[in-house]
Amino acid sequence: MARFLVKNLDSPDEVMNLDGVRAEIVDLGDFTVAWQVLQPGWRWSVDIRPLVGGDWCQSRHAGYVFSGRMHVLFDDGTELEVGPRSAYVIAPGHDGWVVGDEPVTGIEWSGFRSWVPALESQSERVLATVLFTDIVDSTGTAARLGDAAWRVLLGSYNERAREIIGRFRGREIATTGDGFLATFDGPGRGVRCAAELIKAADAEGLAVRAGVHTGEIELVADDVRGITVHEASRIMARARPGEVLVSAVTRELASGAGVEFEDRGEHDLRGLDGPRRLFGFSA
Secondary structure, rough: OOOOOOOOOOOOOOEEEEEOOOEEEEOOOOOOEEEEOOOOOOOOHOOOHHHHOOOEOOEEEEEEEEEOEEEEOOOOOOEEEEEEEEEEEEEEEEEEEOOOOOEEEEEEOOOOHHOOOOOOHEEEEEEEEEEEEEEEOOOHHHHHHHHHHHHHHHHHHHHHHHHHHOOOOOOEEEEEEOOOEEEEEOOOHHHHHHHHHHHHHHHOOOOEEEEEEEEEEEEOOOOOHHHHHHHHHHHHHHOOOOOOEEEHHHHHHHHOOOOOOOOOOEEEOOOOOOOOEEEOOOO
């Protein structure tokens, strides 16, 4: 993972325009920053509630106001006004509106995404095959080889892994320290890529395990999110060294591409409801 990530709001990842609201957004992994302008006359209960439902905004907001004034009414009757040079944290259960004829300009770094969750424009959701890999006992291997030799070995494997991911038309999303997260437009390619990554690792004297799952993911800037991503990670955690484990969905879709699997039974995956049947693949 990168040690830092810098983006400029002059070149946002996304621009959102709604009635009375304009926002320029950058995504920093799990962290979203939005430069927003709320026009005179804007009110959450009038302009946003019809889109998201509910009686009150249920987001927690944290931000800073540069200009203009915002009035906030809470569901218990408490009221406050936020003006220029004010940093704020506003709890869920509130309504808010612009006061007077001056727009409210400011930055929000918490709560912005969640108060417009129903809008399709906020993210792109696509069907994809998600692959996670992990080098088994990387810490022990690094300790045995020493830091310098480990960096050379890991660099060599990562270079080869990126070539393989590209050959199978995959998209590298992130390195996870000692593994990869990648997405594919076809389950068969994702599964075969996983097997090739394991072979490449074996040639370097490393043991790699892989998990593959297919489902709908959310594309946010250069990242991917959603339950499909979490499930793929949990599947990988169940794989043995040198094994590719896949979900039942991936197995069904990839079988049409001539890929054969062995039933590995049902498994409880941490954080997910109910057991999942998993299948093994070997090239």
